[in-house]
Structure formats: structure tokens, C-alpha cells
Amino acid sequence: MNVADSQRVESALERLGYNFTLRPGDADVIILNTCVVRQSAEDKAVGRLSSLKPLKDRRPNLVINLMGCMVGVKGSQQLQKRFPYVDVFSPPSDPGPLIAHLTQDESRDREQVETDQRHAIMDGDLILPAHQRDRLISAFVPVVLGCSHACTFCIIPYRRGVERSRAVEEIVAEVRSLVAQGVKEVTLLGQIVDRYGKDIPDGPDLAALLNIVHEVDGLERIRFLTSHPNWMTDELLDAVAELPKIMAHIEVPVQAGDDQVLADMRRGYTVSEYTHLVEKIRDRLNGGFPGVSIATDIIVGFPGEKQNQFQRTYDLLAELKMDVAHLARYSPRSGTVADRRMVEDVTEEEKWERFRSLEELQEQVSGEINQRYLGKQVEVLFEEEVRGRWKGRTTTNKLVFVESERPLQGQILPVRITWTGPWSMQGRLAQKESTQVSIEMLATTS
Ligand code: SF4
Secondary structure (H helix, E strand, C coil): CHHHHHHHHHHHHHHCCCCCCCCHHHCCEEEEEECCCCHHHHHHHHHHHHHCHHHHHHCCCCEEEEEECCCCCCCCHHHHHHCCCCCEEECCCCCHHHHHHHCCCCCCCHHHHHHHHHHHHCCCCCCCCCCCCCCCCEEEEECEECCCCCCCCCCHHHHHCCCEECCHHHHHHHHHHHHHCCCCEEEEECCCHHHCCCCCCCCCCHHHHHHHHHCCCCCCEEEEECCCHHHCCHHHHHHHHHCCCECCEEECCCECCCHHHHHHHCCCCCHHHHHHHHHHHHHHHCCCCCCCEEEEEEEECCCCCCHHHHHHHHHHHHHHCCCEEEEEECCCCCCCHHHHHCCCCCCHHHHHHHHHHHHHHHHHHHHHHHHCCCCCEEEEEEEEEECCEEEEECCCCCEEEECCCCCCCCCEEEEEEEEECCCCEEEEECCCHHHHHHHHHHHHHC
């Protein structure tokens, strides 16, 4: 979500005539787009912000903008006191305050300022920043902002606000605009993406949205994340199964493998309901190779999590054999229910131990799943060249590297997998069977 937000700000600033630089020393405006989902992320943001102070002391005209979840949606008075050298504070997904600050020059007439502001933050017509135009292959498109679920450990609803779905027309216009600038794949984003449209009376749901976006000419692939187990409907799975551009990769976090821990997290489902869902996804989407891939998230060391409860999480992960597991050690976030009402009784050492044992397990599981790709041919969309090799993804979101003299960016090509590891694969370009047939036919006719 932050990648998509940063792109929007960058694009808004280009409309005002600014150019992008990675060197803070060269910049007239520095934007720090922050994540505070864990304490370590917040510490990093504070560290970066503090490191900018000497620069601001030397160049008082420099504009520093703090943006994102560290600011949140409920005002920034405390942050203003703590960081008086910051000029602008912006909530997540909102370039508005920065644009207003940069266009407030009194010598410009009000109408021009308003036009600049409107163009700079206009939705649905996203012009990519110059360095990404005709280069970016895969783009993120937020479709649901905020979250109203309020899991007890999570700070996101406090910082990103209540759930708001974007209008279909706006999303489709943005996707069309991205495709016109060279994008081949979009990932529709939401904290609970499968709740898309629930806040719009008689609005379309995610399955309907996927059907609509699927019609965009020139778009090759569509993904969506992150799903919540309670909102994954049969219609949604049907859309993934039936629409060729929708990739069979589902991100659906379980968070824990013990019913009491899940209830304490207020996730809203049980382990057996989650297991049933995974079976259903595989039944519906696993026809043929490579079938569907499923990713999950797990938090270890939630307050009150006993060793035997953690063991159930371990056993669940071993049983379900997910393609990917994003693992996190519980980190208390100020203001959340877990922080206010629960006792943090799992030591850091225990959290690390649990984290490492899941990490080891998942490495083995991912390695075994990926080994099934060895020798097989898969379709890969290539995104960019990284250190002399072309990087792309399979339909199932597996990372593949291929050596090639000719540029592959933006192409979907068949690749024969020659090596697999838990986190990536290598392969070589394979012949397209249909191309061989047509060449032979051409030779016969001539
Ligand atoms: S569903 Fe739960 S974990 Fe996900 S963003 Fe909402 S509150 Fe946070």
C-alpha cells in the first residue's frame, strides 16, 4: 500500500514540475512515507527522520514531509511537537497536505492553485513518475483503503481509518491509464481486499470488480491481496478459476493455529474453518500444473500464547503446506486492544525460538513445493533485469530468473525450470509450441 501511495505522491509532484532524486542532499522536498505496523518499522522511520534534521538546519527552505501510518488519520499535534523541523504531516494515501503546502505561494492566483492541486491529486488518471513510465511492468492499485475489522494486535485501523472502497470507474480508469503507460499486471490492494464494495450500497463485490477489470485491453495479469478468510466467497474463487487474466495466487493470513489465540486476536474464524477454506481453494483452483499457490501470515508470541498453542500453529503449517508464510514476532502497538488489555508474557527469546522453528519448517515446505516445478514449463511475465539476469514471476507468483541476451521486459514467455530453491527458481527460455507449428506450416505452403 505504501509503494502505491509513494507512487501517487511522486506523480503528483511531477505534475507540479518537480523531478525525482534518490539523493536527499539534492532535494528541495523530502518525503518520508512511514509504516508502523511493527515497532522496528517505527524505530527505523524515527531514525531516518532524525538524520534529516542537520540537513534542514543547513537548508531552512528544504521541505520535509512526514507521511503515512506514523501520522495516521487523527491529527498530528504530538508529532509536530516532537519533530518541529517537519513542514508537512500527511495521512496515509493522501498527497493533499503536501500539494497544498507547495502551492500556497501567495503570488499565484487562487484559481491556478486549485487547478494545480486538483490535477496533482486527481484519482483515476494516474500518470506514472517519469522514471517508471514504459518501464514499470507490475503496478499496485489500491481498491479498498483503511480497515474496520480491528484485530486486537493491529494498529492499521487506527492509522489508516475506516474501510472505504474506491469507485469502480475510478479503479478502471486508473488501470487503463497504467496499461497505456506500459503496465502489464496490476495487483488490486486492500487490507481486506475481499471486502471490496461492502461499504457501497448495491455496489459490486470483488468478484464483479475482477470481471470488470478483466475487460481492460492490453492488461495481461491481475492479482489481488490481502484476503480475509471470512470474506472469500465462491463467486470470488469462480472468478479466479474462470477468468484467464486472474492469477491463481491467494494471500489469506491465518495468523495462528490455535482457536483460543485466534479468538484473543479477534480474527473471527476457527482453525477448522480456515483449514476447510484452504481445501476449498485447492479443490476449486488446482486443476492442472502449476495450479494455485497460497500464502499466509503468522504472528508468533501473541500475549498469552503457550508453548502447546504455538505447537498447534506449527502443526497446522506442517499440515497445510502453504507456498509462502510471512512470519512475524508479535510487537505491541500502542493503543491497540492487545496492548491495553493483555499481558505480554512471551519473552523475546521465546518469540525468536518460535519464529525460527516456523522459518525452518517453511523453508523445507517451500523447497519441496518448488521442486515440483523442476523440468516443467511455466509462463513467466518478465519485469526487469537484475544483475545480468531477467527476473519474472509465474502465474503462481514464484520468482524466476533467466539469462537472456535479448531484453525480456514486459513479455510473457514459456520457461523451462532448471533449478529450484525455497525462495526462487532458475530456468531457460523454452520454445513456444504454437510458434513452431506455424513455422512448419508456413514452410510447407511455400
Ligand atoms: S484485518 Fe486485522 S490485521 Fe488486517 S488490517 Fe484489518 S485489523 Fe489489521
